[in-house]
Amino acid sequence: MKRIKTRAIRALLAILVTTPLLVVMTSTQPAFANYFGNGCCTFADNGHHTFNWDSTEYGTALAVQYSMSNLNNQTDMTTEWVVPSSQTDNRSYDQHYTTYWGLDWDGSSTGWNLYAYAKCVETTLAGNCQQWQIRYDLADMNRFSNYQRQQVACHETGHSVGLDHSSEGASCLRNAVLSASTNYYTSHDRGHINGRW
Amino acid sequence: MTNIRIRRARVIALALISALLTSGLAACGTSNSGPHSDGRTFWELLTPRDSGGSGAPLYDEIGDVIPGTSNVGGFRPAAAVIDGPIIAIEPGIAYAAGEDAQHSVIVPYDSADAAVRFVKLVVQVEKVRAGKLTTAVQDGKIRINIPQPNDVTIDQLIEAINTAGRGIFHVSNALERAQATGDAGNPEIDPAYYSQVYQVIGNAMFLETSPGAQLIHPLLEDDEFAQQLLQGDTTLAEFRASVDQIACARGQAEDRSIC
Structure with a gap:
């Protein structure tokens, strides 16, 4: 009888100790940085990300080229410049946009001056993005330094692989991108990408 | 053993x-969390999943958007601040994917070529808190143009309308705004459509999805900036009081009895 009681007490103790521990283990989130694939931007369709920037001016082209090399060097994704087609993952354009796609590029109404905008224009059957069109506003790109253009291109390329805006000051995915302290991805950003590819 | x-x-x-x-x-x-069939509320459905931008704010505080202030760095305040519930949603305007051009092409809302779509929020105007609604008010309602993600249908949004909530909207008629900013001549600005809809100025739209709930700001992606505008207000009642205070101080309150 005594043995049964002891076992019952042990079992109860074990439940009391392990239950809160496991609840904590399954519900604790890391400090928020950004979403990946389930935030602003769907996943890329595969781990090989192709680029074309033929329709951009020299300064923008250099920045997009930088963002391609950076993605290749910083993460497990591979990248390649390709002749443009409907399969190209990241197609860049630049113009002096004012109301393109019904957006308020200079922010005169929204109060948000838009430097660049990435839009998934073609999705796969699985719901991932086949092609992102990325449009850079020359009104801003032409007044930016090379470094600032790289920050913007890094930001938009991040969207094109599924990264949402980041709460980290060092990430180029920071919402107000020019206030980011770097022009590349943080270990948190890289963790998202490398975890998938 | x-x-x-x-x-x-x-x-x-x-x-x-x-x-x-x-x-x-x-x-x-x-x-x-939500009553909608797939578990998503109205604003969860409208959260972008197929687009992302980068930029910077052009104004610093909510007072910069409330009528009666002088332009801040070329940014004009809204024509009116209205208060009321969102009661319906309707199809809006759409634009094709396009190629390398300065302007995009308007296509039918349900066109397969549409890359970007907008819907119209129908808001019952219970009170104009500041400024004036100049045009396109039908039976006390205005229609507000906002972007729609491509993976969400208008039917899903209609089904979830009961979770849209109510709030305070800083608005101007879209065509009048385009005329004031010099954009009215652009091909994306369809005068027939734009004259019938309003635009949220400064993306300043603050909502509660249930009475007393914490405010949400679906058009302001930068939460840090949104909190800067709210100055510590967390509920609609608190924010309403702040807006009224500024409107009264500027002589812009529609109802002077609140001042």
Whole structure:
């Protein structure tokens, strides 16, 4: 009888100790940085990300080229410049946009001056993005330094692989991108990408 | 001895199963948050999943958007601040994917060529808190143009309309605004459509989805900036009082009795 009681007490103790521990283990989130694939931007369709920037001016082209090399060097994704087609993952354009796609590029109404905008224009059957069109506003790109253009291109390329805006000051995915302290991805950003590819 | 070990193992296994079941139930309880059939509320459905931009704000405080202030760095305030519930949603305007051009092409809302779509929020104007609604007010309602993600249908949004909530909107008629900013001649600005809809100025639209709930700001992606505008206000009642205070100080309150 005594043995049964002891076992019952042990079992109860074990439940009391392990239950809160496991609840904590399954519900604790890391400090928020950004979403990946389930935030602003769907996943890329595969781990090989192709680029074309033929329709951009020299300064923008250099920045997009930088963002391609950076993605290749910083993460497990591979990248390649390709002749443009409907399969190209990241197609860049630049113009002096004012109301393109019904957006308020200079922010005169929204109060948000838009430097660049990435839009998934073609999705796969699985719901991932086949092609992102990325449009850079020359009104801003032409007044930016090379470094600032790289920050913007890094930001938009991040969207094109599924990264949402980041709460980290060092990430180029920071919402107000020019206030980011770097022009590349943080270990948190890289963790998202490398975890998938 | 072996029996004791087996019994101990059973006890531990039971405890682990119990703990996993408890934590699993707790997780389920937090994930089924909305009444919509797929679990998403109205604003969850309207959260972009196919677009992302980069930029910077052009104004600093909510007073910069409320009528009666002088232009801040070329940024004009809204024509009116209105208060009321969102009662319906309707199809809006759409633009094709396009290629390398300065302007995009308007296509029918349900066109397969549409890359970007907008919907119209129908808001019942219960009170104009500041400024004036100049045009396109029908039966006390205005229509507000906002972007729609491509993976959401108008039917899903209609089904979830009961979770849209109510709030305070800083608005101007879209065509009048385009005329004031010099954009009215652009091909994206369809005068027939733009004259009938309003635009949220400064993306300043603050909503509660249930009475007394914490304010949300679906058009302001930068939460840090949104909190800067709210200055500590967390509920609609608090924000309404702040807006009224500024409107009164500027002589812009529609109802002077609140001042």
